[in-house]
Amino acid sequence: MNKHNNKLGRWQGAGLLATTLLGTGVFILPQMTISIAGQSALISWLMLTIAIIPVTLIFAKLASMYPHAAGPAYFVEKAFGKVAGRCIGLMFLLIVPLGVPAAILITLQFVNSVIPISGGAIIVAELVILSILFLLNYRGIKISAQLQFFITLMIIAVVMVLLSLSGLQLPSAGQSLSILTLSIDPILAAAGVAFWSFLGVEAMTHLANDFNNPKKDMIPAMLIGTGLVGFIYIACTYLLLIVPVDSALSMIGVFDTLLGGYGSVVIGILGVAGGLSSANVYTASTIRLIWSFSNDGILPSYLSKKNSHNMPVNALLTLLIIMAITLAMTYFTGKHLEDLIAWCNGVFVIIYFASMMAALKLLDKSNRPLIGLGALFCVALTWGLGMKMLYAIILILTILPLLWWQRNYALAKQTTENSC
Numbered sequence: 001m002n003k004h005n006n007k008l009g010r011w012q013g014a015g016l017l018a019t020t021l022l023g024t025g026v027f028i029l030p031q032m033t034i035s036i037a038g039q040s041a042l043i044s045w046l047m048l049t050i051a052i053i054p055v056t057l058i059f060a061k062l063a064s065m066y067p068h069a070a071g072p073a074y075f076v077e078k079a080f081g082k083v084a085g086r087c088i089g090l091m092f093l094l095i096v097p098l099g100v101p102a103a104i105l106i107t108l109q110f111v112n113s114v115i116p117i118s119g120g121a122i123i124v125a126e127l128v129i130l131s132i133l134f135l136l137n138y139r140g141i142k143i144s145a146q147l148q149f150f151i152t153l154m155i156i157a158v159v160m161v162l163l164s165l166s167g168l169q170l171p172s173a174g175q176s177l178s179i180l181t182l183s184i185d186p187i188l189a190a191a192g193v194a195f196w197s198f199l200g201v202e203a204m205t206h207l208a209n210d211f212n213n214p215k216k217d218m219i220p221a222m223l224i225g226t227g228l229v230g231f232i233y234i235a236c237t238y239l240l241l242i243v244p245v246d247s248a249l250s251m252i253g254v255f256d257t258l259l260g261g262y263g264s265v266v267i268g269i270l271g272v273a274g275g276l277s278s279a280n281v282y283t284a285s286t287i288r289l290i291w292s293f294s295n296d297g298i299l300p301s302y303l304s305k306k307n308s309h310n311m312p313v314n315a316l317l318t319l320l321i322i323m324a325i326t327l328a329m330t331y332f333t334g335k336h337l338e339d340l341i342a343w344c345n346g347v348f349v350i351i352y353f354a355s356m357m358a359a360l361k362l363l364d365k366s367n368r369p370l371i372g373l374g375a376l377f378c379v380a381l382t383w384g385l386g387m388k389m390l391y392a393i394i395l396i397l398t399i400l401p402l403l404w405w406q407r408n409y410a411l412a413k414q415t416t417e418n419s420c
Helices: 010-022 029-065 072-080 082-094 096-114 120-138 141-166 173-180 184-198 214-242 250-259 263-295 313-333 337-362 365-419
Strands: none
Touching: 010 141, 010 184, 010 214, 010 263, 029 184, 029 214, 029 250, 029 337, 029 365, 072 082, 072 263, 072 337, 082 263, 082 337, 082 365, 096 120, 096 263, 096 313, 096 337, 120 263, 120 313, 141 214, 141 250, 141 263, 184 214, 184 337, 184 365, 214 250, 250 263, 263 313, 337 365
């Protein structure tokens, strides 16, 4: 079992998860889902919030019983062997070239609302963000957890104030009719994009060893964090539906309408802080996976070196360099944010489904109803994402044969050595 300094309690863990999930999307994803499904976006968020609970419970139970830095990759390996586990781990690592640019592109939209930037200033801003990620992770998870819990409280406070000022009015007759006229395809398509908001549930499993008592604290921390986030996203979507605005970032318009101004400053600062926090947790979880793979001989031993704060510093530096390269490529190719998000979500649907299948073997039979609901949730998201699942399929078809070849080569080499 991998050992890290145990530093998190259930409330710190809940705050860390909540801020991770709110992170990059809290003030922008509701707007994106409304553009896809219209008034039915509210249904998408309600369904998604309910459906993610079984998945969260299963991840929490797996992490509490099998705490390990590799998270889902370790669960799948325990259930189906090294090739399957390493495939899931490598898929997680290979999502970085898409996930990090998406997270930082969202964050930069909020930076732009406070300080307009364009051209070469965008690259400079991205490098500043990477420098902040280095500083946050160099000294360990406890510092960032305390900061992120405060950010979570501020985001919740702003949303609650906006809700109270909205008068909690019912949608108009036209809006009500639109919501009740359900069309499953746009609802699932919106859910496929909204799924980004809950990416981070599995990331917490990588940090299980950072909890004081994983068996006691993981389940309540993850449930509290997930439930709170679902409520906030539903509230933001509701606000966008009942408060007409005309601005590039709709939540800024809602803030200005209800509070008379300063939305670009308040929402902008919280959006930047939340985006940084989300990118921070994914950086932390990814370097732990790199460290774990390095210890297992899958990646170079150079990546396993730790600093005085017990952090895999070489893994951190390597990951940040890769992030810098992929951000530059994203800038020059001009990828669309919605496509990046959907491609990322497709990979995580595979990771989540594989984790549910692993739970069938690792957890007792009493968990099967929850596992079934979690697997059904993944199938529904696959339908909603459609062709956006192509990147995930390409990864599987590329990684699995290479891992099978690696295993067979190692076995053949070992047999030859034994015979000599």
